[in-house]
């Protein structure tokens with residue numbers, strides 16, 4: 260656990276200003292999160308609803324929790340009001356449900372839409388053309404209690420740097436296309452979350468302003 264503190268401090272030095280570090284604590288115990296917290300880390304990422312709900316009450320109140328996993332529609336209700344950002348909204352149906360439950364709970368939920376460019380890897384996320392179509396069709400205008408803050412994506416899981424870089428370029432280009440289309444009238448659409456333990460440097464070079472680091476901080480996960 261000593262190394263958790265060291266890794267947090269080292270990362271803080273390495274990461275450029277303006278890039279948010281999300282410490283991905285999924286599958287790691289509350290004690291490990293507390294070590295990172297005591298090193299100054301406040302933003303943590305979890306991928307399972309049940310695990311998140313167990314950790315929240317036993318950890319400090321000023322932690323900002325990001326949900327980064329596939330969110331099942333039947334669990335949405337349970338996490339409304341508990342997250343600082345849901346990074347992994349992967350369907351319009353899920354988005355609409357988050358909106359409905361947020362309105363019911365009289366809260367605003369901040370989300371990112373997940374885009375799927377690493378075609379052979381993850382199975383979740385909007386395809387690039389679906390995401391662009393979602394914005395161009397102005398489907399977001401019907402949302403009452405959800406703030407779309409940007410997009411999240413993952414690169415292919417490969418050592419081939421050029422492939423990874425190409426994926427990040429594609430994610431960033433989708434982000435920029437939407438952000439710079441002023442006719443959409445989006446406000447506060449300014450987060451592009453990309454980059455994990457193995458590829459965050461490339462992601463930052465390609466424009467990322469939020470990186471999600473698990474293994475490098477906490478070690479290998481025991482599934």
Ligand SMILES: *Cc1c(COP(=O)(O)O)cnc(C)c1O
Pocket residue numbers: 283285306327328455456457471472473474475
């Ligand atoms: C698990 C996970 C991470 C962290 O990956 P590491 O390689 O351990 O840094 C980042 N993003 C998402 C969406 C994840 O599910």
